[in-house]
Amino acid sequence: DAMVIQNPRYQVTQFGKPVTLSCSQTLNHNVMYWYQQKSSQAPKLLFHYYDKDFNNEADTPDNFQSRRPNTSFCFLDIRSPGLGDAAMYLCATSGVPNTEAFFGQGTRLTVV
């Protein structure tokens, strides 16, 4: 059974129209990550939560926000998507520091 679930798998949004991607986990892990992955590039960390503590990467655009209402769910909000935000968005979790990260299947975002 899938342990990290991302919805939707594919999302098409209009330029400038806010969009939310969701991630849920059944592992009860305390760390949740959001990565952006563009073609032929390494996954790039946008931010992560350690429990309720939010950690933003210095180069993550202000256009990207995140919410974690409880242990199981985490959301990625893109306030005004631009064409350059089209990418695969990957959610991952890990149990405690220094254990492996488990990934969801990703959400492929297209901006039209």
Added chain:
Amino acid sequence: GEDVEQSLFLSVREGDSSVINCTYTDSSSTYLYWYKQEPGAGLQLLTYIFSNMDMKQDQRLTVLLNKKDKHLSLRIADTQTGDSAIYFCAERGGSYIPTFGRGTSLIVHP
């Protein structure tokens, strides 16, 4: 330079062994990982090695770690067409945040 480097492509014949190489810069790396990504999918953890080990074997997969040279490799024995994918090397040091390489596209042809 990048923190984790991998060659971008590897092409092998079905039944041969594949060796995917990775170098990293963080000398405090404690865990090193190999992930597999199939088209349109997320990253699947294949295996990992702790920094105090120099080898780990798991069925067709063999991971070798040269900590002195900061070099990690993944060997896939008897490579099959289903092994075609992108393979990511990742390391985790003092921070619990994994850092990924750009991935190596493994192409397996008959």
